[in-house]
Amino acid sequence: MKRLLLSLSLLASPMAALAHGGLTHVMGTVAAISPTEVDVNTTDGKLAKVVTEGSTKWMKGPSSITEAGVHTGDRVVIHAKPVNGKLVAVEVAVGTASH
Amino acid sequence: MRLLVGSFLLLLVLLASGAAAFTWYLRHAHAGVSARAQPTATEAALATAMRSAAIPAAVRNRTNPVPATPAALHEGMEHYADHCAVCHGNNGSGQTLLGAGMYPKPPDMRLQATQTKTDGELFGYIENGIRLSGMPAFSGAGGTEDESWKLVVFLRHLPQLSATEEQAMEHLNPKSPSELGEEKQEADFLNGGSH
Numbered sequence: 001m002k003r004l005l006l007s008l009s010l011l012a013s014p015m016a017a018l019a020h021g022g023l024t025h026v027m028g029t030v031a032a033i034s035p036t037e038v039d040v041n042t043t044d045g046k047l048a049k050v051v052t053e054g055s056t057k058w059m060k061g062p063s064s065i066t067e068a069g070v071h072t073g074d075r076v077v078i079h080a081k082p083v084n085g086k087l088v089a090v091e092v093a094v095g096t097a098s099h
Numbered sequence: 100m101r102l103l104v105g106s107f108l109l110l111l112v113l114l115a116s117g118a119a120a121f122t123w124y125l126r127h128a129h130a131g132v133s134a135r136a137q138p139t140a141t142e143a144a145l146a147t148a149m150r151s152a153a154i155p156a157a158v159r160n161r162t163n164p165v166p167a168t169p170a171a172l173h174e175g176m177e178h179y180a181d182h183c184a185v186c187h188g189n190n191g192s193g194q195t196l197l198g199a200g201m202y203p204k205p206p207d208m209r210l211q212a213t214q215t216k217t218d219g220e221l222f223g224y225i226e227n228g229i230r231l232s233g234m235p236a237f238s239g240a241g242g243t244e245d246e247s248w249k250l251v252v253f254l255r256h257l258p259q260l261s262a263t264e265e266q267a268m269e270h271l272n273p274k275s276p277s278e279l280g281e282e283k284q285e286a287d288f289l290n291g292g293s294h
Binding site: 025027043075076077093094095096097 | 281285288289290291
């Protein structure tokens, strides 16, 4: 019974931060951005802080962009690796739709 | 007679306690015998020497009949991304979820230890697999020998693999329906759709 409840709650849990291939997926809108961190209001209503580095890839659709192309309020999907309890961004994809 | 029964019983007790001690060792001393462990250097050297010796000289001495053209390389890369990368990683490092849990683990194929092996030996491992390891035999899986030789062309390219090539391979890796679903959901979200 416990198992059943557990799997049901796992199924029902928000898809915003699924981890696989060792990477955590963070999906939401940018709450704040600095040269070293992006804070994301995730689609499941949490605030996720993701560290960015020189090696972080910034993408808009199929094209590479720089961090300067990402602003507060933008939709982002970040693939990040957990390092010492922090999330470090491997790739930040920013929304292609204007708003 | 008494002596005989006595020593028989003693033997039984010894055997039983030996078995109990061994079981305890397996359970506790090593938290079970884990495939996550790294084989010792001696064990690895022995096993590698033995599997290398198991490749017949006629196979070992074969040179790659498929020329290393860009087309052959690309086919090898596609095939590798589809069938080999789950264990070996797109870049050949062996740093994958599956690879890390194997005993023996897939080696970093960019290194000398693999690259100095003959074309024939690499071909032999692909065709026949490696017994008592996770490395499957791919001959008889419906492919031709040419396909295995193209894989060898790609293996030779691993040390020079560029970041762009590695990224392109990610799109060729097999994906589960849930990953495809998630990718679509993320793309929709980025394109401004609801979630």
